[in-house]
Amino acid sequence: MKLAMVRVDGSARPAVMDSDGALVDLKACGMVHWENLDELIAAGEDVWREAADAAARDYPRLSDPELLVPLSSPQKIMCIGRNYADHARELGHDLPEHPVLFAKYANALAGPGDEIVLPGVSREIDYEAELAVVIGKRCKAVDRDAALDCVFGYTCANDITMRDAQKADGQWTRAKSPDTFCPLGPWLVSADEIPDPQALAIALELNGEVMQDSSTAEMVFGVAELVSYLSQTMTLLPGDLLLTGTPPGVGAGRDPQVFLDSGDKLKVKVERIGELENRVR
Numbered sequence: 001m002k003l004a005m006v007r008v009d010g011s012a013r014p015a016v017m018d019s020d021g022a023l024v025d026l027k028a029c030g031m032v033h034w035e036n037l038d039e040l041i042a043a044g045e046d047v048w049r050e051a052a053d054a055a056a057r058d059y060p061r062l063s064d065p066e067l068l069v070p071l072s073s074p075q076k077i078m079c080i081g082r083n084y085a086d087h088a089r090e091l092g093h094d095l096p097e098h099p100v101l102f103a104k105y106a107n108a109l110a111g112p113g114d115e116i117v118l119p120g121v122s123r124e125i126d127y128e129a130e131l132a133v134v135i136g137k138r139c140k141a142v143d144r145d146a147a148l149d150c151v152f153g154y155t156c157a158n159d160i161t162m163r164d165a166q167k168a169d170g171q172w173t174r175a176k177s178p179d180t181f182c183p184l185g186p187w188l189v190s191a192d193e194i195p196d197p198q199a200l201a202i203a204l205e206l207n208g209e210v211m212q213d214s215s216t217a218e219m220v221f222g223v224a225e226l227v228s229y230l231s232q233t234m235t236l237l238p239g240d241l242l243l244t245g246t247p248p249g250v251g252a253g254r255d256p257q258v259f260l261d262s263g264d265k266l267k268v269k270v271e272r273i274g275e276l277e278n279r280v281r
Contacts, residue, residue: 001052002277004187005072005111006065014040015062017187022061031049037188038073041136041152042238048136048152048190058215069111070155070188071134074242077104077182079159081172082124083245084218090253099221099229102172104159104243108182115181115281116160117185118262125260128159128246129204129212129268131197133223135240139231140187141236147227150236153190154197155274156268157243158204160181162250183268183278184241194272195225202247203270207264214247 002017007024012141014037026034027175030230031050034040040047088095110116115142118125159176160183187212197216204212216222221229226242239252251258260266264280 001048001055001193002187002192003051004041004063005037005068005070007068008062008065012068013227015065016055018055018061020094023058023065026051026061027122028053029057029059036072036166037070038239039256041134045159051102067112067186069109069114070185071241072109072237073106074239074241075237075272077106077108077243078241079104079176080221080226081244084214084247085220085221086180086218087246087250087253089098090248090250092230095220099226101230102176104182105177107179108177109276110180110183112185112276112278114180114182114278116183116260116278117281118137118260119162119178122162123163123259124163124252126161126163126248126251127204127206127211127260127266128161128244129202130157130159130243131200131202131270132157132184132198132232133227133242135227135236135242136191136238138235138237139227140235142228142229142231144224147231148191148197150227150231151191151223152238154194154270154273156186156270156273157182158266158268158276159243164212174209183274183276186274190272200273201269203269205267205269206258211251211258212247212249214249216244218247219245227272263279
């Protein structure tokens with residue numbers, strides 16, 4: 001199942017994709033109690049099944065709807081640094097012995113097609129293609145073997161970063177959380193469509209040139225291990241986001257270095273999920 005947020009008659013609505021790639025407005029199907037996907041995910045598996053069933057029924061399809069950011073108010077946006085070995089090495093770091101955790105804030109969220117707005121305080125703004133995990137069930141101290149049962153689904157993310165601020169501050173919050181610095185989308189893909197999150201091609205294009213090209217198999221810590229690790233110390237809730245790290249090829253790791261400029265076009269691609277496109281301003 002693929003779920004999206006769309007704009008219909010000026011308002012944001014949750015939608016489900018049918019087998020032909022067309023989107024169905026869930027409110028038009030009678031699912032009027034959920035204003036967004038954050039609420040729908042929190043409502044539980046019976047509601048998820050109802051949404052999936054709507055995609056197979058003869059409801060009107062939306063014509064070329066505007067896609068919006070699929071999640072708007074996650075309680076947590078948890079991010080993992082240095083989680084691909086070659087990426088850690090390209091920036092001069094040793095492999096971590098345990099997951100390197102940092103956070104972004106909800107103000108950083110942006111949707112497919114939204115502009116990434118460059119703040120004037122940085123000249124070294126970088127891209128990072130990532131697989132994002134959406135938690136589906138409340139969980140605490142979950143074993144690794146059961147961790148994927150807590151996952152609702154997956155989407156694409158771009159962990160935009162001010163490298164100069166990251167280096168100057170010694171920790172990453174300011175560098176990672178400017179407005180629009182967490183593009184997400186284009187939709188959510190339910191976990192049943194991704195049987196192995198460690199077997200997905202992941203890539204990023206900048207102005208049509210491939211800059212990152214790897215596989216989630218190259219993660220140092222896989223999705224199940226990350227969910228289990230995080231749940232040992234914090235309760236994970238439906239709608240929480242986990243960005244799982246970026247592969248090699250970031251601008252800061254190149255010679256010469258490549259940083260974003262106004263007018264640049266970015267495309268994140270994750271196998272079995274889709275493509276997330278944004279322009280820089």
